[in-house]
Amino acid sequence: MRAAGTAPEPEPSTRSGLASLGEAACRYQADEIPPEDLPMVAAEALAAGLDTPTLCELAGLPRNADARDIRDAFEQALSEAGVELPDRGLARRHALRRLAARLIHGEIAAADLTMDDWWETETETVEERSFVSLIPQCGCCMEYTLGLDQRTWTAELRTAALALTSSPPVGPGC
Incomplete structure (x- = not known):
């Protein structure tokens, strides 16, 4: 039972989605994931149970979409999910x-x-x-x-x- 006023623990699949999105954010910052792969990262996070408006939008973008649009959507999706973009x-x-x-x-x-x-x-x-x-x-x-x-x-x-x-x-x- 959770204490009054605390947020509920995320479901295991959502925690998995958050973890994979956090790793993707780190790899993105290290230039290990090119922008054209970010829509698939978003789709995998959605499949793992994570759901934010911009994550859905990003998952629907084609690989050949403008790289700036993909980057902006990815960073917004991270923010909506509460995942910090690492240094x-x-x-x-x-x-x-x-x-x-x-x-x-x-x-x-x-x-x-x-x-x-x-x-x-x-x-x-x-x-x-x-x-x-x-x-x-x-x-x-x-x-x-x-x-x-x-x-x-x-x-x-x-x-x-x-x-x-x-x-x-x-x-x-x-």
Whole structure:
């Protein structure tokens, strides 16, 4: 029984929708979800039991709708659902942790890390700095940047990725 004056607990499916929408917000801020995928994110949140007017509107937008309209609708839907859009820096730090996990699980190759601007990520922990310091700015100058052979670099990068994924998460979860 709930105390007088408190809001009822959301249903489990609604909590699931809120959690997935919160993760999508974090991934959106980290540039991991392109705008054209946001209508499907909205549809999945609706299917999970979350329902707001703008979420319904967003779910009905085509993938080729204007990216600004999609972004605006997504941010409005987050607001209506009570989901905060995380700080971009924190979102990138959580994305860095997901990237390290993907590397460990063999979902991406070490050389693929040079395809994005991970070296620009603002880090705060030793584990984040160790991982980021091993990511060169571009793939064409890896040997020059790293001063290591490819095999040694890959081993050091995996070790740093393991340390990062094993360290306590920072800030609110995404």
